[in-house]
Amino acid sequence: MRAHDLALSPPEDPVQPVDDHAIIALSLTQPDAFGALFERHSRELHRFLSRRLGAIADDLLGDLFVAAFELRTRYRAELADARPWLYGIAANLVRRHHRAEATRYRALGRTPLALVAADGSGEAVALADAAALRPRLATALAELKAADRDVLLLLAWGQLEQAEVAAALGIPLGTVRSRLHRARQQLRPVLDDLQGELR
Amino acid sequence: MNDLDLLDRFGPSAPEPSDAALAAARARLSAALDATTPGVRRTRRLPLLVAASVVAAGGAGIAVAPALMGSDHSIALAAVDPLTFPVTPTWLPAGLGDPVFSKDSSTLMFASYGRPQDGINVVVSPTPDNWEDREHERAIEVRGHDATVFEQDPGDVVVVWKQDDGDYIGVSGRGDFADEQVIEHVAESVADRSQRVDLFLTVAPAGWQVQAYQSDMHVSYGERGELSVTLLSSQADPSSDFGAKNVHDVSVDGRTGWIGNYVGDSGTPRDWVLVAPAPDGREFVLQAPGELSEDQVIEIAAGVRHR
Incomplete structure (x- = not known):
């Protein structure tokens, strides 16, 4: 098992120890850590995308977290909670599909x-x-x-x-x-x- | 019920994501993680999030590369200079605020102004290879150097030139700041004046280099980030948050914190974990290899500076 397989597997015994910004910071040197952010927020973000765009939310969820991962070096830590940041990325994705919405x-x-x-x-x-x-x-x-x-x-x-x-x-x-x-x-x-x- | 509640309750609904949809998204993210460090050995240290369960499953320390230790396998400490970003733009559009400095595990350094979607980045790189997929490229002159301006990632405007010291500087604008005139103006203003980052160590293992940093929350040293400091914004619990054993209070330059170990398969203490406030009161977690002594870990912690 590769290290990130562990981080990306749905946790059987979820541990909620640290703020989102600490996870993002950790992922700068240990990219696998970013999987924890997915487990924490993916369902909620999928629901938001799905309410706005329907079935293509399934495809966009992966796009959203890949974009977030790529942008993580520029994440600003004013808020410990990454939800506003993730929703901002989600809103950007939705905007590309505003006609479909x-x-x-x-x-x-x-x-x-x-x-x-x-x-x-x-x-x-x-x-x-x-x-x-x-x-x-x-x-x-x-x-x-x-x-x-x-x-x-x-x-x-x-x-x-x-x-x-x-x-x-x-x-x-x-x-x-x-x-x-x-x-x-x-x-x-x-x-x-x-x-x-x-x- | 207010307007927003009405919208939430009676607006279009959505089913829960299927297991297949989540698995597909996970797989895409997993592929992105794999692509991050092609050909580079991945760190064996696991994220804080799973530290507790990992310890329960046997634990995994991160061995310090022999090159980072003395011939007797000891590690000496030394005073280190504050971290700096090597250049400063002396002109920026109004409203961008203070920069966030970062360096990833490659050799790139970033100063990010504004927001990712609407902001300006100044990047320092030892090679020009980090700017690919250039469109509409043309030659210009910046600060007496040959430079190029081009578009990248539809919408981004980038100016890149080579400094006399051999480093390449890139200035890029995104969103509202993807304006060629603005970006060229910022590029022209870049001065050889370093800026100190907000989080740094004053004491570190001798000879160890900064591996990565994000100035307002994280810095790591060593070939694979064996030593790291991360700011916390809520109180941390030694055992549930970090899976730490042998936890006890310590005094870090007169400030109270705690220190513990991750424990390996044989019950042998491995890497250190220490939580304490920095002089400005902001709490941080220091993770350090087990090859260091407890006193050395405390000495490094006493040298953590924020702001």
Whole structure:
């Protein structure tokens, strides 16, 4: 067994000892160490890519971690958590496929959902009514500017803080806020309807 | 429920990644790791992350190359000069901030300004071979030297020239800074003035060279990084984080830390692991070969400097 096979195997007994930045630093001299970052974050990043681009996330996940590995010498250690950095690389990859992303949302917007309120209770009916708005929400996402969508979805699906989004995208915090404001305004009608169904 | 929660709950969903998808991505990364050091013997030291389980499985130390030891297999310590990056750009576009210095296990040294996607790198290399796949290359003059400017990695703009001392300097711009005029201006401003990096040792094994560094978090010495210092940003536990045995407190130049060993198959203590704060209070972990004595490891730790 080669050393990195060990590092790249799904750990049977995961050990979570050190910050991401220490792993990245270690990988400068011991590249095998980088495998630990994959095990720590790959599922989450795949989910983000998959929500935005569908099945090609399978291919892009490898691209993402190879790109991260190649960029590791320039990783800045202001944050111990590498998620914002990895999400920034993911957002770059998504940007190369922004047409496919919009096409995916439009397709989801045309997909009828078969919804049944399971038990007929008020809460279940409200949830089903809200879920019926999913196609509209997907269509609205397709209409956003790619840069505004990046900010919005890094916050909503990447669960990053605004400052982390700024770091991930390399833009000022004020730009994050203005893009978020614009995206929210554009989605306002469908978000208000969703809120209304859930009340 | 706020807007972001609504988007998370009612936006397009995604299935969990399949085992096959994860395995394929792992294989791609594994191939990239293999390609990093073609023809170079890989280090046998395993990452901190798996140190505990490795120790449980028998442990693996890293032997110090004979050339790094005296004839009696001892290792002497010596004072070393602070690490420096050899040149300084005296003009940079506004907003790039302080540089991050790094050196990988080859002979390349980087000063990185800004972000990887939108930033400027100054690279020092003993050969011109590190700039391949040049497109739209043309000759220019930089600081009285023949130079070339070209594009690389679609979008990057690079200027490379050879210094009088034989080193090659490359200045590259990416993203918002991939502008030929800007990069040529930065190149023209590069002065032969060294910059001190942020993390370094003042004491190291005599004759050992820096193997790699990333100035704000990591530095290693020896042919294969046998001795390394990595900054920590959270408290480390000796046994669960590092698999260390024989752990006990030590005084590092008056600052309290702890030291322990990795233990080999036969129960013999192997490499050292020491955690202590640097003079500025930032905690670091020092990993050192078992050929050093405990006192020597503490002496090296006392010489760790940050900022």
